[in-house]
Amino acid sequence: QSNGVVYTIESNHLEINAHIGESRFWGSVVFESPSYVLHADSLVVSAVQNAAGRQELQRLHAWDNVELYYGDKRGFSDTLYYYHDRQTIVLEGNARLIDSRSSLAAPRITIHEPTGEAFVEGDESERVKVIFEDDRAD
Amino acid sequence: MRKVAYAVSLLLFAYLAYTFYQYGRAVPQMAEVTGRAGLVSTNVTIDRLDPESGKLLYSLKAQRAVHGLQEIALEELEMAFFDSQLQEVRALQGIYRQGEELVLLPRDFTATTVDGFVLRGKDAIYTVQEQRLVSENPFVLTGQEGFELSGDRIEVWREPARMRADGNIRGKWSFDP
Numbered sequence: 001q002s003n004g005v006v007y008t009i010e011s012n013h014l015e016i017n018a019h020i021g022e023s024r025f026w027g028s029v030v031f032e033s034p035s036y037v038l039h040a041d042s043l044v045v046s047a048v049q050n051a052a053g054r055q056e057l058q059r060l061h062a063w064d065n066v067e068l069y070y071g072d073k074r075g076f077s078d079t080l081y082y083y084h085d086r087q088t089i090v091l092e093g094n095a096r097l098i099d100s101r102s103s104l105a106a107p108r109i110t111i112h113e114p115t116g117e118a119f120v121e122g123d124e125s126e127r128v129k130v131i132f133e134d135d136r137a138d
Numbered sequence: 139m140r141k142v143a144y145a146v147s148l149l150l151f152a153y154l155a156y157t158f159y160q161y162g163r164a165v166p167q168m169a170e171v172t173g174r175a176g177l178v179s180t181n182v183t184i185d186r187l188d189p190e191s192g193k194l195l196y197s198l199k200a201q202r203a204v205h206g207l208q209e210i211a212l213e214e215l216e217m218a219f220f221d222s223q224l225q226e227v228r229a230l231q232g233i234y235r236q237g238e239e240l241v242l243l244p245r246d247f248t249a250t251t252v253d254g255f256v257l258r259g260k261d262a263i264y265t266v267q268e269q270r271l272v273s274e275n276p277f278v279l280t281g282q283e284g285f286e287l288s289g290d291r292i293e294v295w296r297e298p299a300r301m302r303a304d305g306n307i308r309g310k311w312s313f314d315p
Contacts, residue, residue: 008310009307009311014287017299055313
């Protein structure tokens with residue numbers, strides 16, 4: 001019986017290269033982890049074999065029609081990365097993070113998976129834009 | 139009355155001779171008979187050695203074999219590999235074409251790899267030279283720690299260890315936390 005974290009993935013196509021530990025999915029990809037669900041046209045899953053000889057997720061790289069469902073938030077961007085060692089999800093390029101009360105827009109938004117903290121970065125070409133609903137407005 | 143009987147038997151004999159003549163011409167020469175005609179043997183082992191090193195590459199075992207001109211139909215096939223990743227293929231039926239080094243697996247097969255992955259499907263072609271298995275039919279691939287993958291079509295290369303799958307891909311991975 002496995003005590004690992006279970007992820008499920010659906011797609012139209014898959015190519016696995018066991019030597020470099022990469023699995024490339026494309027065509028209506030749905031990647032489901034215990035804490036978030038990711039939709040995209042393309043997704044590369046990188047995994048390594050750890051000292052115990054078990055597969056360890058290292059990184060996700062998704063692009064084209066990226067949509068992230070994380071708690072009550074929805075994220076959109078051109079590209080998404082997930083780094084397992086830092087447990088961070090990075091929405092990169094036209095990034096937006098929306099929930100029922102606010103919306104963030106920036107070139108890059110980084111989410112710390114365990115806590116849900118979001119770190120929003122602007123750059124020379126685009127500033128950060130935050131829209132939120134003020135309680136007093138009710 | 140005797141004359142009548144004699145005439146009838148003469149006619150009957152002529153008819154039989156004519157029929158046999160017609161049939162004789164219709165039966166093709168034995169050399170042209172193809173397909174499943176041929177030697178049948180049981181508990182068969184076919185070993186394939188590397189011509190240069192003499193090392194055993196793979197071995198085919200079957201409960202029953204029908205040896206045709208171009209191929210050998212094997213029942214209850216077990217194909218064991220001795221030199222790298224893929225460890226064994228079992229199938230209800232296999233057709234081995236020695237010239238092309240091809241094994242057709244028209245019915246259910248199970249392929250087991252050295253590192254514990256098990257591929258189940260049917261109607262596959264295994265090309266020994268390319269070390270490649272292709273099945274245009276639904277498959278299920280299972281492995282350690284609850285890994286499972288299914289789809290409509292699969293292509294597996296032993297060297298380098300690579301796989302492609304298409305159609306209704308559904309995978310379940312269990313990664314270390």
